Amino acid sequence: MDNNIxxxxRLASALNPASRLQEPIPVTIELLASVLCCxxxxxxxxxxxxEDKGCIEWQPGRGRGHKSGMAFMRSVEEVLEEHLQELTGKGKIKQGIELIGLxxxxxxxxxxxLSLLNMHMGYHSETESITGLDTLRIIRNRRMEKLDPATVYRAFESYLIEQICSxxxxxxAKNNSFLPGLAHMWExxxxxTSYIFYLRKRVRFHHGRFLTSKDVKETLLRLTDRQSPVSWHYRDIVSVELQGDHRIRIDLARPNLFFLHLFSCVHMSIVPYDVDFLHQPIGTGPYRLLDYNEKVLVLAAFDDxxxxxxxLDRVEIWYVPELGYNDRTYQLPDTEPGGTGAGEGECANLSIDYPALGCRYIMMNFRRNGRQHHPLFRQVLRMLYHPEALVRELGGNRITPADSFLPWISRRTLWNRPSxxxxxxxxxxxxxxxxxITLAYASRRExxxxxxEWLQRRGARIGLNxxxxxxxxxxxxxxxxxxxxxxxxxxxxxxxxxxMINYFMNRSNHFYSLLQQSQRDEIEAQLQDFAGVPEAAGILLLERAESLIRDNCWVLYGSHLNKRAQLNQSLFGLHTGSFGFLDISRLWIKTGFAETAQGGGIGTGMSNSDSVE
Known part of the structure; x- marks a missing residue:
């Protein structure tokens, strides 16, 4: 941090010059020494x-008993905004964040x-350098957890692992089918009860070694070693046989028609057997991890x-606490939010909305003694936290009432209005x-x-504290x-x-942690045969398990949500990845033609959707 700032x-805080700008304030050297601790x-x-920086003017006192005078020539806001502009212009994002945190x-x-900092995020191109690196900077207001495929449970961390690993x-999802990944074929x-995967040859990890079948086997074993919360799904594996460097056979104790889903999920991201992923996150994905600390995570495109x-050559994800933004902005240089693009009247920034798969809801804490154990009391909460009333009265990003995590199931419900x-x-x-009765919620989500507060007011009307x-x-x-x-x-x-199956059976998620063992056993009994039945029968089992938690009010569904992203129309390759995040591995920037001598330009519009958490 710049000591001058x-x-x-410190001087501004001690002398409160806000209403006395450019007006001399009587001070003594002794007072200033105390304020500056020097x-x-x-x-x-x-x-x-x-003085050299034009921040103050100093008038030393003449003779004994005469105080000196100091005038603040610039406001605190002006000085800090200028300094932040200077820092971000030089790419010193860390120092800029430290400035805001003073x-x-x-x-x-x-x-x-914070708004000024956000404007300096987004796309940056080193057009004058030989390499011409294209960089995307993104702000996050929640500190990132450790990256570990075996134990990951947050959406954003899962998304990052998918960029690092394969x-x-x-x-x-579009065709409800499976495509080749690290395996070019399987049978x-x-x-x-037996599956064989045929691996691609000469696939490199980020540290240079080629992928082999041993890496796949060790990744599987790592789920057990790390006590992965998803181990339940792999419990029927009885043997893993390496049939050469590029072929692996897995035998099961009973039929599993859901098996390919288990090898496409983030938890089975293949990691190298000769590296501790916790300390050195290495995979075969499109991006390699360049830096990872409490302030920033940096990804660099993997050339091999x-x-x-x-x-996109480089992605920087900066942690700025308590930012308070719900929308993610992908801002380009030399544009202002809501400004115009190349063509007259064209909007350079687009606000894209999309419905998220899932919903907001309330969970009961059955691990704590309280009234929530009583079925009638949970019915009261269901009547108060009424999805149709919630959407009708609060609106916002709540687009439709939820009676399931799946919108197409919610649409079957005919809503009444309990009094x-x-x-x-x-x-x-x-x-x-x-x-x-205590209701916990995330303070960072407005x-x-x-x-x-809406539910609290409704509860007060019937005497619920x-x-x-x-x-x-x-x-x-x-x-x-x-x-x-x-x-x-x-x-x-x-x-x-x-x-859905992972939500019900994942040992580390909030839902599972709040249930009593008898409730977990009921859900597991419903889903015990899930993997061994055809898809239609499996979907029916998922619906029955969801009916169990809905009908008993173990969870109270609220509303399906609309997510929003602010996009610049020059962003191309807009595709959403898992959990609805922007797939940065397919993103690129179209700068367009330079303006003609007459000042004309060619504008281009995009309507593809980007997604945020």
Whole structure:
């Protein structure tokens, strides 16, 4: 951090010059030494530096008893905005984030600086260099978890692993089929108890070694070694046989028609057997990890990628806490949000909406004693947290009422409107005595806060004492001890069947953690034969498992959500990957023709959708 900026902020904070700009303020060297925590001699050196930068004017006192005068020539806002522009212009994003995080920077000023920083994110091209690297910078306001395919459970971390690693097969959501990945072919015996995968040859890991069948076997074993929460899905594997460097056979204890889904999911991203992925994330994916620390994650295009090399050379994902934005912006240089593009009247930035697969909902904490264990009380909550009323009264990104994670199932529901009188009568029948019920929600999500307060008001109308508990950093142990209810959001993968079965059976997700063992056993009994039946029968089992949690009000569905992305119309190759994120491996930038002498230009419009978390 620039010491001159720190000194200027300390002086401004101590002397409060906001209403006295360019007006001399009486001070003494001794006072300034105290404010700046330095010697009187150093004070004069610091003042000279600030004068040279045009931040202050210094008038030393003449003679004993005469105070000196210091005038602030520029406002704090002006100085900080200029310095942030200077830092980001030089690519010093880390220093810019540190500037915004200074204790003296808060409130509206912090919001302005964050907006300014966001404008310097997006696409940057080193057109004057020999390499001509194209870089995309993105802001995140949640700290990233460790990257580990075996244990990953957050959507964004899963998305990053998919950029670094590859799987044996790739699920094609459009056609509900599988495409070759690291395996160029596969086959199963008629009973679906044995599978053979044929690996591509000369596929390189990021550290240079070629992929072999041993890497696939060790990746499978790693799920057990790391006590992966998805191990349940692989429990029927009885043997793994290496039939050469590029062929592997897997034998099962019973038929499994769902087996390819297990080898296209992020948890079976193939990692090298000779590297500890936790300390050195290495895969065969389109991007290799260049840097990963508490401030930034940097991806670089992998030139030896076995498929098509990414057109975008570098991606920087910067962590800026408490940013507060719900939309992700992919901003290009020399444009302003909402400005115009090359053609007269054309909008250079497009707001793209898309419906997310999944919904927002409320989970019950059955691991904590409380009224939520009573079926009638849960029915009351169901009446209060009414999906149709939620969408009708709050609107926003809530597009349709949810009665399932899957929108096409929700559309089957015919909604009634229970009265508050009915809910109040049922509340008394549940034995509720006015005790406090705690609802936890993520403070960084504005719509969750809005929803929680809406439910609190509705509860108060019938005498329900609902306490809201916002959290900024999720802690499952603390939630289990203190909260009765949890407001959450689930976004499913493109492979929604895998997403649903994994939601029900993943040992590390919030839903599983909040259930009692008897409830988990009920769900597992419903899904025990899921992998061994044809697809139509498997879908029916998923619907029955969801009916179990819906009919018993173990979860309360709220609304299906609309996601939004701000896109510049010069972004091409817009394709969504898993969980609805922008597939950066296919992104490129079209700069267009230079303007003619008459100032004319050629504009181009895009309507492809980008997705955000």
């Amino acid at each position: 720190v000194h200027f902020l 010697t009187p001699r150093n004070v004069k050196f610091i003042l000279r530096k600030l 204790p003296e920077v808060n409130g509206p000023l912090q919001e302005r600086l 799987t044996l097969v790739i699920y094609d 199963a015996n008629p009973e679906h 990628y076995y498929a098509i090399r990414p057109l 508050f009188e009915e809910a109040e009568k049922l509340l008394r029948s549940s034995g509720y005595q006015g005790e406090e 719509e969750e806060r809005e929803e929680a 609902l306490r809201l508990a916002p959290y900024s950093h999720f802690n499952m142990g603390e939630l289990l001890r203190q909260a009765d209810l949890l407001l959450a959001e689930e976004v499913l993968e493109d492979d929604w069947q895998w997403g």
